[in-house]
Amino acid sequence: MSRLSVSKAWDDTVRVLTHDGKLVTSVALALIVLPQTIAGVLSPPPTLSGATAPSWMSIVMLVVLILGIMGEIAIMRLALGRTSVGEAIAHGARRAAPALGALVLLGIALMVVLVPVLLIVGGVDGVQSLATEKPTPGAAMAVLILMLLCLFAAPRFQLVIPAAAGEPGGPIHLLKRGWTLADGSYWRLFGVLMLLLVVAIVVVLFVGQIMVGLVVRTAFGTVQPLSLGALIAALLTSAVSGLFGAGASVLLARMYAQLAGRSEPVEEVFR
Numbered sequence: 001m002s003r004l005s006v007s008k009a010w011d012d013t014v015r016v017l018t019h020d021g022k023l024v025t026s027v028a029l030a031l032i033v034l035p036q037t038i039a040g041v042l043s044p045p046p047t048l049s050g051a052t053a054p055s056w057m058s059i060v061m062l063v064v065l066i067l068g069i070m071g072e073i074a075i076m077r078l079a080l081g082r083t084s085v086g087e088a089i090a091h092g093a094r095r096a097a098p099a100l101g102a103l104v105l106l107g108i109a110l111m112v113v114l115v116p117v118l119l120i121v122g123g124v125d126g127v128q129s130l131a132t133e134k135p136t137p138g139a140a141m142a143v144l145i146l147m148l149l150c151l152f153a154a155p156r157f158q159l160v161i162p163a164a165a166g167e168p169g170g171p172i173h174l175l176k177r178g179w180t181l182a183d184g185s186y187w188r189l190f191g192v193l194m195l196l197l198v199v200a201i202v203v204v205l206f207v208g209q210i211m212v213g214l215v216v217r218t219a220f221g222t223v224q225p226l227s228l229g230a231l232i233a234a235l236l237t238s239a240v241s242g243l244f245g246a247g248a249s250v251l252l253a254r255m256y257a258q259l260a261g262r263s264e265p266v267e268e269v270f271r
Contacts, residue, residue: 037238
């Protein structure tokens, strides 16, 4: 198994975005930014609208999630080279179901492992207190432990979606592949994960949501669905998250290319 060079993956990411930045952006706009914008216009965040989302928004958000996975896979396919936008999107559509299936199986496995931990550490009363505004100290400690366990497990499955973009196979194969690819490079993957989390918090959460929310609330007050304020807020928020997601997808694709043994220089894959 190849060892990961994060600096090489970063250099490759810069080259991909320099060479095919317009193509990557077009996919991100179509499959990530546009769906998120529509969802945001239909139901602005409670922090802006002061109202909870209607029940049917869960279906809308599921569609947005599926399209987002398609978009990520399509962008990763572009980052692996030798394809067009149309072929990348078609590839994303074909591989979205196995990738989503892998994520669902991973979620089920985590629940099987983490729920007993939650009950043991927090107790039944503590778990019930999580539904209130004042969780017990034991419940808070249990949630912290669960978050740390998920954080340390995540690098093992960080390359599941890139694997869906780069090779065939169903959900179980993708989970096994993600686990295997991390062999020998776990701590490098962990470092990249932490970096992406920090950037996501600063850029997506603080700039893309908090700052945009403050500006929109100042300009429009309470934001109603299907309003101009909802459109502006949704556009700005989804644009920030979409651009971040596109860049992260290219980086993960180039990391996958290294660990999967695709040793050709990135310049070669565009010829």
